[in-house]
Each structure stands twice: as C-alpha cells, then as structure tokens.
Amino acid sequence: MKLKDYLYDKRYTTLLVFLIVTFSALVFYLDPNNKVSYSNIIYIIIFSVSIYFLYLAAGYIKIIQFYRYFKNRNKKEDIIFSLPVPYKKEQEVYFDIMKKIYFDFHEKSEILTNEKKEYSEFIETWIHEVKTPISVINLILENEEKIPEKIKSDIQEENEKISEHVERALYYSKLDSFSKDYFISETDVMKIAKNVIKKNYRALIEKNINIETQNEELSVYTDKKWLFFIIEQIISNSVKYIGTGGKIKISSEKDKKEKILKIYDNGCGIKPEDIKRVFDKGFTGYNGRVYNKSTGIGLYLAQKLSVKLGHRITVKSVYGEFTEISIHFPLHNDFYNVT
Numbered sequence: 051m052k053l054k055d056y057l058y059d060k061r062y063t064t065l066l067v068f069l070i071v072t073f074s075a076l077v078f079y080l081d082p083n084n085k086v087s088y089s090n091i092i093y094i095i096i097f098s099v100s101i102y103f104l105y106l107a108a109g110y111i112k113i114i115q116f117y118r119y120f121k122n123r124n125k126k127e128d129i130i131f132s133l134p135v136p137y138k139k140e141q142e143v144y145f146d147i148m149k150k151i152y153f154d155f156h157e158k159s160e161i162l163t164n165e166k167k168e169y170s171e172f173i174e175t176w177i178h179e180v181k182t183p184i185s186v187i188n189l190i191l192e193n194e195e196k197i198p199e200k201i202k203s204d205i206q207e208e209n210e211k212i213s214e215h216v217e218r219a220l221y222y223s224k225l226d227s228f229s230k231d232y233f234i235s236e237t238d239v240m241k242i243a244k245n246v247i248k249k250n251y252r253a254l255i256e257k258n259i260n261i262e263t264q265n266e267e268l269s270v271y272t273d274k275k276w277l278f279f280i281i282e283q284i285i286s287n288s289v290k291y292i293g294t295g296g297k298i299k300i301s302s303e304k305d306k307k308e309k310i311l312k313i314y315d316n317g318c319g320i321k322p323e324d325i326k327r328v329f330d331k332g333f334t335g336y337n338g339r340v341y342n343k344s345t346g347i348g349l350y351l352a353q354k355l356s357v358k359l360g361h362r363i364t365v366k367s368v369y370g371e372f373t374e375i376s377i378h379f380p381l382h383n384d385f386y387n388v389t
Contacts, residue, residue, distance in 0.1 A: 056110050067102050068142050071095055085332050145149075166226075173223045177216055182296040184213050210252065214286065218347055221279055225354060232273040232359070239277070239379075246282045253289050260297045268302035270309055270379040276355050280363075283348040284313050284375050291337055292317035308381055314374040320367040328365055329353040 057064070078091045088095075119134045130152045136142040187209050191202050240263065247254065247261055254261065288298050292315050299314040320328060320347050324335035332346040358376060367373040 053106050053110065056113065057106070060106060060109075064106075067098075069178045074098075086173035130360075138174050160372055170223050171224070173219065175222070177220045179318050180216050181213075184209060184216070194256075207252065207256075215345075217279070218283075218345075218351060221276075221355070222347070225351075234271055236269055237272050237277060237349075239270055239272075239281075239309075239377075240266045240300070240302065242274065242278050243281050243311070246278060246285050249282070250285060250289065253286075254298075256297050257289065257292065259289065259292060260295075262297060262299040264299065265303070266307055268304075268311060272359055272361065272379065276359060280352045280355055280377065281311075281313070283352040284363075284377075287348055287375075288313065288315035288317060288373065291315075306381075309379045311379070312374055313376075314372060316372050318375075319369040320365070320370050321369045325365060325367060329363070352360055358366060 075091055075095055078086050079088070116134060121354075130149060133145055133148075136145055187205070191197065191206055191209075196386065197205075244263075261269075287299065292298070297316050298314075301312045301314070303310045303312065318337060321336045324333075327333045327335065329349050329352075330346070331350045333350075334346045349363075356363050360380060362378045364376050365373065366376075
C-alpha cells in the first residue's frame, strides 16, 4: 500500500484529531480564567500532533508488513490457509467472512466437479455403447447382398456421419481429463495425414477431390491419436466446403522456431469478418448458414487439443478462392507443461 493511499484511508481520523486539538486549544485560549501560558498551549498542540503522527507511522509500518506478507507468500499454498494473524478486530471479522465464503464455494465447487465427472463418465460409456451398433450396421452392409448398392452407399454415408459426431463427442468429453490420456512420441505427421485421407476416402471419391502432398518429411513430438483427430477435423472441414473436382494440398515447412503442417483447399473460403472466430465454440459463420453443414465444434476441438499439446493452429483465407489452415509445432516444446 502506498503512503498516500494509507493517509487517504485515515482522512476522517485525521480530521477528528485536528478538530479535537483545535477545540482544546481554543478553550484554553479563550477561557478568561486560563492559567496555562500560550507557550504551553503550543507545546500541548505540538505534542498531541506528534503523538498522532507516531500513531500513523506505526500503523503504516504494521499494514506494510501485512501487505508484504501476501506479496511474499508461497504462491502454491492456498491463500485461505496462509492468512496472517489479524492485528485488529476489524480484520478478524473480514477473515471470518472470507473463510466462510471460501468454504461455501469449495463445497459447491466439489459438488459441481463430482456431478460433471459423473456426467462425463456417463457420456463416455454411452459413446462406447453407441459404437457397437455403428460397427454392426457396417458389418451388415458389407455382408448383406440383397441391399441395393445405392441404398448401401447412402446408409454407409449416414453411418459415417453418425460415427464422426460420436467421435467428436468422445473427444469433447475428454478435454478436461486430457492430461490422463496422452502419450508423447516421435510422430510422422505426413503419415498421420495420409491415414486421415484413407479413412475419409469415400467422401473424397464422391466429390472427386484431388489430393496433393509436398515436402512429405515432417517428424515432430506429439500424441499420435490426438493429432490424428486434429488433422481429421481440418480435412473434414475442407471436404464440406469444397466443390466437386476441387483440390486439397498438404505440405510442410520448417524454420528456426517451428515446423508447420499446411492444409490448403480451393473451396469457398472464409469471409474476413469470420476468420477471427472460426475457432470459437459453436461458431458457424456465413458458410455454416449458407451450406448448413457446420456444427462449429470441429475446429474448436482441434484448436483446444492443439494448445493442450503445445501446438497451435492458424488460418488464412480469401473468400471465394481458398482456405489454408496451418498446425504449428514449436521446435523446443516443454512437454512437462502439457495440460
């Protein structure tokens, strides 16, 4: 606390002392029966004011020590358990109020945490159960010869959409527990990208999309499973907004600070006012409303997971021409701080 702030807080007390001293001096001075000399009255005033200034100085030193305690305390220690001993009743009352608020909040927070945990566990269980009928439908389609090919293809397409949404829900439910489910290893990023393309071959063939790869060597340290999901969200998003006969180009770059995976498509592009919000949760933008295909979750999850892995995603686009999404992998990543 600054001295001027402390004196400002004591302004009413200072005014009161000034009034009392002034009143006492006037009584002595104006009393016709006063036997106290004027010089003694001045001494009384000086003494009273000096005592008050000593009181102010002592109080300021005390409060500086109090604030310094908070500044120098162990940041890892919970503040409520490291409060200093109050040196006046007013502080004791405030501390009691703070502790009550803290424990009430802690209790409610624990209840909400447990409820969220139960909900997440239920969602994960439900997702794994839903995957079984999805797999069964695929098996039936593969082995049932009486179903016409056109109907088979339509059912497979819709089944893949269900599977994609289920997969997103699973990864979304794991966002908070990410630190318990990742394994960092040296990973061939281009190989992961090619596996994503293989998985989505049906949608690519259906739209006759041309896939081009350049500078195929790109090895980074990351989690393979999560990176696969991230790249899949980006490519899936490109497929949605690219026209028949379009092109997706996957390339890599490297400089002194980072390695970059670039995924380019010559689709409809993104409007300038939407670019800064494409990673916002639930944001679909102009394209989402026109094409009615976006959920606003895919890129949000991709960016969230990238950040947790110590990577980041950026986007460049010209509306009506192209979109280029880049995943940046810092060369010197501290995986001990992955959250």
